[in-house]
Amino acid sequence: MILKSFGKNGQVSQVTLCLLKTKHCIPLTVIDLECQSAHGLSTEQREFQKVAFDFAANEMTPYMAEWDEKEIFPVETMRKAAQLGFGGIYVQPEVGGSGLSRLDTSVIFEALSTGCASTTAYISIHNMCNWMIDTYGNIEQREKFCPELCTMNKFASYCLTEPGSGSDAASLITTAKLEGDHYVLNGSKAFISGGGDTDVYVVMCRTGGKGAKGISCVVVEKGTPGLSFGKKEKKVGWNSQPTRAVIFEDCLVPVTNRLGQEGQGFNIAMSGLNGGRINIASCSLGAAHACVQLARDHLLVRKQFGETLSNNQFLQFKLAEMATKLVASRLLVREAALALQEGRSDAVSLCSMAKLFVTDECFNICNQALQMHGGYGYLKDYAVQQFVRDIRVHQILEGMNTPCSP
Numbered sequence: 214m215i216l217k218s219f220g221k222n223g224q225v226s227q228v229t230l231c232l233l234k235t236k237h238c239i240p241l242t243v244i245d246l247e248c249q250s251a252h253g254l255s256t257e258q259r260e261f262q263k264v265a266f267d268f269a270a271n272e273m274t275p276y277m278a279e280w281d282e283k284e285i286f287p288v289e290t291m292r293k294a295a296q297l298g299f300g301g302i303y304v305q306p307e308v309g310g311s312g313l314s315r316l317d318t319s320v321i322f323e324a325l326s327t328g329c330a331s332t333t334a335y336i337s338i339h340n341m342c343n344w345m346i347d348t349y350g351n352i353e354q355r356e357k358f359c360p361e362l363c364t365m366n367k368f369a370s371y372c373l374t375e376p377g378s379g380s381d382a383a384s385l386i387t388t389a390k391l392e393g394d395h396y397v398l399n400g401s402k403a404f405i406s407g408g409g410d411t412d413v414y415v416v417m418c419r420t421g422g423k424g425a426k427g428i429s430c431v432v433v434e435k436g437t438p439g440l441s442f443g444k445k446e447k448k449v450g451w452n453s454q455p456t457r458a459v460i461f462e463d464c465l466v467p468v469t470n471r472l473g474q475e476g477q478g479f480n481i482a483m484s485g486l487n488g489g490r491i492n493i494a495s496c497s498l499g500a501a502h503a504c505v506q507l508a509r510d511h512l513l514v515r516k517q518f519g520e521t522l523s524n525n526q527f528l529q530f531k532l533a534e535m536a537t538k539l540v541a542s543r544l545l546v547r548e549a550a551l552a553l554q555e556g557r558s559d560a561v562s563l564c565s566m567a568k569l570f571v572t573d574e575c576f577n578i579c580n581q582a583l584q585m586h587g588g589y590g591y592l593k594d595y596a597v598q599q600f601v602r603d604i605r606v607h608q609i610l611e612g613m614n615t616p617c618s619p
Contacts (some may be wrong), residue, residue, distance in 0.1 A: 223532055250323065250502065250543065252412055258320055261313070264297055265321045269328025269499075274596075277329040280453035284445075286410050287453060292365045294336065299325070301363030302340050303488070304347045309363035315488060315550040319495040326499025326550050330603040333499065335454040337492035342369035342415045345485045346432065349472040358413060358432065367412035368534050371489075372402040372433075372459055373482050382417075383425040383479055388416040389459060391450040394468050396420070396431060398439070398461035404610075408457035409442035411435065415485075416459075417478045430478035432470040439464030450602030479558045486611060487553055490568035493611045494546045497575035504582035504603050507597050508532060511586050528585060535578045542571040544549055554567070569614050572607040579604060 215258050272290055280287055294300065302318045304310025313321075318340070326333040344363040347355055361367040378384045387400025396417055405414075414433040421427030433440060443458030473481055509532060512523040522528055549563035555562075579601045583590035590597050608614045 249540065251318075253547075254320065258317055261317055262320050262324050265299075265324030266327065268294060268297060268299075269325050273325070273328025273332060277332075277453075277596065277599065278593065280329065281603075282333065282452075282593070283451075284452045284455070286407075286455055288365075288368075289313035291332065291336060291339075291368075294325070295363065295365035299336060300339065300365040301343045301347070301359065304340070304343050304359055304363060308347060308359035308458040310343070310347065310359065312365075315491060315554040316547055318488075319491055319546055322492055322495040323499040323546075325500065326496040327503040328499075330455060330496050330500040330600055331451045331453040332576045334451065334493060334496045334603075334607070335406055337489065337496060338371055339365070339369050339411075341485050341489045341492065342371050342413065344488065345415055345430070345481060346413075348484070349430070349477075349481050350432075354432070354470070354472065356405065362413065365537050368405040368407055368410070369413040369415060370405050370411045370459070371415050371485065372405055372416040374403050374405075375513050376401065376403045376458075378615065382482070383428065384423075385417060385419060385428065387416070387418045389420045389431060389466070390428060391420070391468070395465045396468060396471070397458070398431075398433070398464040398466055400461050401443075404446070404456055405459045406451075406454050406456055408459050409445065409456060410455050414440075414459060415472075416461075418461075420475050420478075425479035426476050428482070429475045430472040430481045431466050432472065433461075433464065433466050434470075437464055437466065449605065450599070451606055487564045490564045491546060491550050491553065492550075493607050494542075494567045494571040494575075496602050497540070497572045497607050498543055498546060499577040500604045501535075501542070501575035504579040504597055504600050505532070505535050505539055507595075508535070513587070515587075515589075522585075531581060531585070535581055538574045538578055542574050546571055554583040557569045565612065568611055572604070573614060576604055576608060 251262055254262065272293060279285065298311035299321060301310035302321060303315060304311050306312040322333055322337050343359060346358050362369055373382055375385050375387060375490045387398065389396040389398050412435045416433050417428050418430050418431060418517045419427050420429040439462050442618055443460060446456040448456060512528055513521055515522045546567045549567040552560040552563045583601050586597055589595050
């Protein structure tokens with residue numbers, strides 16, 4: 214099997230997988246990278262996807278490198294995204310959400326991530342927190358928090374990981390002791406996306422004994438006495454979103470800010486992460502999609518040994534493999550999204566499988582795209598290196614791809 218590219222006016226629009234037979238290339242399957250991701254979607258879903266692709270191209274791609282270099286949290290851009298319904302994609306309409314399905318959400322995050330994987334990943338975390346409040350909060354909590362989260366007038370952060378509890382999340386030690394009508398929180402959370410810049414913190418804390426059943430979930434608002442933040446972390450990627458420790462020192466949180474019942478917090482956290490794993494895998498898909506396009510376009514113009522690299526059969530093979538793995542990854546993510554939406558018994562395992570497989574495969578695709586750029590791929594003038602840096606962390610967060618994280 215070899216790969217040929219076809220285009221108009223020098224612009225390639227398709228990748229064709231071909232069977233090598235003697236000296237001739239016989240086309241078997243045509244993969245249009247721009248429209249293949251719409252395959253199997255309804256007319257409405259294709260519209261969501263187009264809006265997200267257009268937003269990514271016009272509002273994110275031109276600024277992605279600047280956000281990374283200057284570590285800008287693009288608040289106004291995200292609020293523009295919220296005007297399109299992307300602040301509460303799978304939150305119920307009665308509190309300002311778009312009320313879309315998990316598959317719709319995956320399609321949107323994949324498309325947005327082609328413009329900036331880092332910013333889209335934060336938007337996905339914000340959406341997860343918003344959904345947790347919408348799903349497990351009472352009507353007063355939903356009406357208090359969700360509308361402003363949906364418009365992104367306020368931003369949310371998810372607080373589970375601690376300095377001493379990563380993969381072993383149920384061993385967390387941040388405590389919440391009940392005193393009258395308030396909880397007194399003490400402890401700290403590590404690696405919190407948006408920490409210090411966001412307004413609403415969905416916090417897992419220990420209200421009972423050891424293990425998962427002793428954990429509850431509370432919403433802590435910025436400005437609460439006893440809430441503070443660590444230094445802004447210097448990261449390899451994800452630089453368009455700040456990361457800090459979130460610190461609680463005798464932090465008083467009203468009991469009315471608890472989501473669900475005492476002891477339900479770990480289940481709430483894991484329920485959020487089921488969707489979060491699909492979301493972060495979808496962000497990886499978008500980055501890989503963008504990198505296949507970048508590699509393809511580079512091969513068409515870069516000349517070595519008197520001809521463009523697109524004529525090199527080894528690189529044709531590699532690009533064909535990358536496109537194949539991208540499509541296979543997308544199919545797994547969408548199957549997991551459907552399973553979660555339908556409440557199927559295999560939903561949790563499929564969400565985990567999708568996160569594991571897709572974040573690994575998509576990182577490999579992006580890394581291979583960088584390799585195809587040669588030395589140019591290592592320059593910050595070329596977007597491929599930023600996609601590589603931004604999605605490397607997807608193999609670590611939302612559940613480590615390898616066990617026993619520190």
